[in-house]
Amino acid sequence: MAILTFLGTRGEIKEKTENHFYHSSLLIQLSQPYPFRLLLDYGRIHAYDLSLLQPDALLITHAHPDHYLWTLQKADSAVPVYLTQETMEYGSFTPCNPQIFVPYQQFSVGPCQIMSYRVLHSIRCPAVGFKITLPDYQVLAYNPDLVDIIVKEHILPGVDYYIGDGSTVKTNLVRRKGEMLFGHTRISTQINWCKKYGIQNIIFTHLGQDTIAHENNFPELYPECVLAYDQMKITI
Ligand SMILES: [Zn+2]
Ligand SMILES: [Zn+2]
Numbered sequence: 162m163a164i165l166t167f168l169g170t171r172g173e174i175k176e177k178t179e180n181h182f183y184h185s186s187l188l189i190q191l192s193q194p195y196p197f198r199l200l201l202d203y204g205r206i207h208a209y210d211l212s213l214l215q216p217d218a219l220l221i222t223h224a225h226p227d228h229y230l231w232t233l234q235k236a237d238s239a240v241p242v243y244l245t246q247e248t249m250e251y252g253s254f255t256p257c258n259p260q261i262f263v264p265y266q267q268f269s270v271g272p273c274q275i276m277s278y279r280v281l282h283s284i285r286c287p288a289v290g291f292k293i294t295l296p297d298y299q300v301l302a303y304n305p306d307l308v309d310i311i312v313k314e315h316i317l318p319g320v321d322y323y324i325g326d327g328s329t330v331k332t333n334l335v336r337r338k339g340e341m342l343f344g345h346t347r348i349s350t351q352i353n354w355c356k357k358y359g360i361q362n363i364i365f366t367h368l369g370q371d372t373i374a375h376e377n378n379f380p381e382l383y384p385e386c387v388l389a390y391d392q393m394k395i396t397i
Contacts, residue, residue: 204228211236242256264278280307308346325366
């Protein structure tokens, strides 16, 4: 059993609401027989200091400051911070206990099996998503910021919980520079990926202005998925 707590659900936007105040961050708490606290992303505007949260490990998707505090600020914490080499090099500061991973290589963090995968999102801050297998073999895919997953056919099969980028419902936020795409894909596109690969549980975090504007009629638009809000808890 695991408890997912969406500590923050706001993208890098000026707008904020009571339900979407803190930058996107997800805490996975595992209970007996494998107690462990795994934190995913930890940005500039966060609900709790790491000394209060006391995660056993922190995984970082990319170096944008709404996901990675050290891009702009120093933070002294002995928590192991798992990140790519390029994320560490982009930041103005470095975590005290960095753990470098290479995309597509599997690694263990406590009782969890992790595989990071490339997502298209930013040219300057290359991003990854995480496929996380819990000790009870439930599988999560976490990609809060993306235009696309590079090899969906290898990543999405077998996923039980898809936690995706809630930046936009209808507005096109995909940008192009030469051959490179960056920005955010729509919620509806991600739902179609999940349907194609038979993913039953679909949750969006990292809400943007467009999604917040549609929040009240969202359950009618997309009854098959959930918009997370700050402090939302799900037991899985
Ligand atoms: Zn972001
Ligand atoms: Zn980003």
